Amino acid sequence: GHEMAGDHETRAGRGPGPGDVDLDRVWLGVAAQMWRRHPGRVEQAAGRLLRSPGLARALVTTPSLLTGWLMATAVVLIAGLFATLGTGTPYVPLLAPAVAGAGIAYAYGPGIDPAWELSRSMAVSDRMVLLARALAVFAVNAALGLAASAAAGSAAALTFGWLIPMTAVSALALAAATLARSANVGVIVGLAGWVIVVLAGQSASGRVTAVITDTALVLPYLAFAAVCAAIAWAATRIPRGTS
Numbered sequence: 001g002h003e004m005a006g007d008h009e010t011r012a013g014r015g016p017g018p019g020d021v022d023l024d025r026v027w028l029g030v031a032a033q034m035w036r037r038h039p040g041r042v043e044q045a046a047g048r049l050l051r052s053p054g055l056a057r058a059l060v061t062t063p064s065l066l067t068g069w070l071m072a073t074a075v076v077l078i079a080g081l082f083a084t085l086g087t088g089t090p091y092v093p094l095l096a097p098a099v100a101g102a103g104i105a106y107a108y109g110p111g112i113d114p115a116w117e118l119s120r121s122m123a124v125s126d127r128m129v130l131l132a133r134a135l136a137v138f139a140v141n142a143a144l145g146l147a148a149s150a151a152a153g154s155a156a157a158l159t160f161g162w163l164i165p166m167t168a169v170s171a172l173a174l175a176a177a178t179l180a181r182s183a184n185v186g187v188i189v190g191l192a193g194w195v196i197v198v199l200a201g202q203s204a205s206g207r208v209t210a211v212i213t214d215t216a217l218v219l220p221y222l223a224f225a226a227v228c229a230a231i232a233w234a235a236t237r238i239p240r241g242t243s
Helices: 002-014 023-035 041-050 053-060 067-087 091-105 126-151 156-161 163-180 183-205 215-235
Strands: none
Touching: 053 126, 067 091, 067 126, 091 126, 091 163, 091 183, 126 163, 156 163, 163 183, 163 215
């Protein structure tokens, strides 16, 4: 009876699990292993710029800012560059919004970010982490896209015209990812939306570049991006610690 009472007391104090294992201490040990590594130069610079070491750590652990993802993005844009040079069709401006939308979707954490649960224990709000990640992913993808587009010798309208639809596609992917709490859903919705817009523009005007060069689409793109950003903002209002 004494042993049963002791076991009951242990379980009541520590939650479900073996009676001789302190789950709280185990979790603290996991957290320490994840966060104690010495920050690199990029993380140190981000920490000084953002004035938050925790936010800088969350930023450098963004899945779509890791080396493998950036290399894959560069490969896609380089393939588009060679296809543009070989055929004359501006594939880089058409691919750039798609890869940016995928990257933005994977800036959202649940299910794809190994540090997601730990980042939720920081003093920095979830929304601030997501905002910093989304802006960083957008900036990196914009820089890569501009470099590839300029190397392809595209006209100025094609070089910069895709930045507005890129904003709309990124906002759409982020809204879908946050609503569904799934980066994969965000990627699918963002890519599908962009493909539909491109095909609709080509069908209406006979030019595949219509969705990039038509200035009449600028305001609709921006309005749509604003609506999607508001949806993402509302979808991340869930209090910390709930699902």
